[in-house]
Amino acid sequence: MLTVGIDIGSMTTKAVAFADGKIRGAAVLPTGWQPKTAGEAVFREVQKQAGCPPAAVQYVVGTGYGRACLPCAHEVVTEITCHARGAYHMIPDTELVIDIGGQDSKVIRVGRRGRVEDFVMNDKCAAGTGRFLDVMATALGMDVDEMGRRATGGAEPAGISSMCTVFAESEVISLVAAGAEKASIVAGLHHAVAERIAALAAGFLPVACIAFTGGVAKNFGIKRALEQILGCPLLLPEDPQIIGALGAAIIGQERLDRRRI
Amino acid sequence: MSIIQPFLDAQEQRTRELAELRRAGRKVIGFFCLHTPAVLIEAAGGIPVRLCLQGDSFVQRRGEVLGRSCICPFIKACLGHLEQRHPLFAQVDAIAAGSMCDQIRHLADIWRSRFHKPAYVFFQPRGLEQRASGWIYRRELRWLFAELAAFCGGDTKEQELKEIIARYNLINWYLSVLHELRAEDVPPITGKEWLAVVRAGFMLASGDYLCLLRSLIEDIARGKGRCRGTAVRIMLAGGMLAQGDDRLVQTVEEGGAMVVTDALCTGTRVMGSKIAVQGNLLDNIIDAHRGKTPCIHARPNDGLYAYIDRQLKQFRVDGVIYHGLKFCEGWGSEWVRMQQFLKGRGVPNIVLDTDYGAIDAGQLATRIGAFLEMLRAQKEGMYDGVL
Known part of the structure; x- marks a missing residue:
């Protein structure tokens, strides 16, 4: 079958x-x-x-x-x-799913047999999504995979104040022009996305088991930043x-x- | 043909009728909010028209020329229609606006200064429990009546006033009969049709509207217009769903659920209590109007929550979609209390902020679709894994 x-x-x-x-x-x-x-x-x-x-x-x-x-x-x-x-x-122990896709991010509370019990989704702008990271990677002259790899160094995050994709891109360009380290900017971007997602998830916490899904879940920097902010590990499916x-x-x-x- | 087609046909003719009435010397009075009594405008000799149209992106941009980009899309649409001389807006001689919503008040300012037509702004006390509020409300609406009567040249005799009141009472009664039929397992009309019927009343002459409502109820009694039964029964709560703004209700109903009730400014909350026909008729109109389900801006607005509670039970609601227009601070801020209220009653809910653009169509479909899947799973066990 x-x-x-x-x-x-x-x-x-x-x-x-x-x-x-x-x-x-x-x-x-x-x-x-x-x-x-x-x-x-x-x-x-x-x-x-x-x-x-x-x-x-x-x-x-x-x-x-x-x-x-x-x-x-x-x-x-x-x-x-x-x-x-x-x-x-x-x-099977999943109680909460954080899914960050290309244009949406969602937090889903999961009940018996994987049934949706409640959910929240980002607003209609691209803030906190894969598209946001894609645009930022282009502004930094790298691809998203390299962005993920750069996060392994543990650089101090640069302050990214805006989550609007357009404004954040300008901010990144300004930081590059001011001579900030790329690794630090990348860490700042990861932190900014993670804060956004953590705000979405706040209404569902605390839970014992959070699964992290979607293409962005493969980005180590986002995962680590989210774990730091949420104060608990995220489980990654294969x-x-x-x-x-x-x-x-x-x-x-x-x-x-x-x-x- | 839809059972409500006569309402839509009559609306199409209405702008032309208004033009003819104006040529005969009558005055058209526009208003925006359900807390402005149409019956009072008619009693003062005016023709009440509730201006409640959405506006596409072009209209919105025109509205931004007069206002700002960060005002609510409904007000922006009104300004855009004014700027574009929309055929309906062009028929309006003056507007009557309550002070409850700040953005409507600003719209009245622009109307007066830019279009040089009268705007009668009456003060609506927000503190409903304050001892003076009833007295102030009466004073303000008496003032509005006097101003409109002077503007419209109205000299309504007591007998005529009684007839007007009787007509509005009957409209109210027919609307409640129609609405209560939606509590059945197989409602006679869809949520989209209900909203269209209510909105038709914003424009049509009260006598014509009453006839159409009566015919509709008779048609339903004869068994016409039974729509499908529904597994998932939805309530909409929120502010304005203006004419043409049907994305929300359409997405719900195309997704196999049905909107069986609402607490919208453009839905069931237009109904009020019966106006007494003994004693001081003007005061009776004012008092009946003051007794309507309170606006979100009023404090306390517990009456609104009590109303929603009754609707939840009577219409066996499975889930609530709370809707706000972008930049509507009233409905936007109220969400926190509303969510606690619904959570306390174990009613699944979702909040959706929309404007009149199509950019969020995909997200809207996903959110509503997932919400309906969730409710269906709870009711029917669909998507409730058997593996």
């Missing part, structure tokens, strides 16, 4: 093939300007990895901001529900970027199970 979850995010598109409680294939591609094409490409890729013909896929669930443009999807579910389900599958797609695939399994019942 093979199901596929496809998560079309603003920056990357992810897919997971899932059967018998295990991940059978996973793919990540840039979304680019054609979310539908990206969705179809990751769909083909995970089928190939699972080693099965298209007809073997019994249920497809679409999620992410581009979820509505997937003709192959039997159902669409919001990424909030999917991240809760995916995180619960990977870390591949945090595909958790939404995984949750979608699991919801697909649940649909099939219900039909069989």
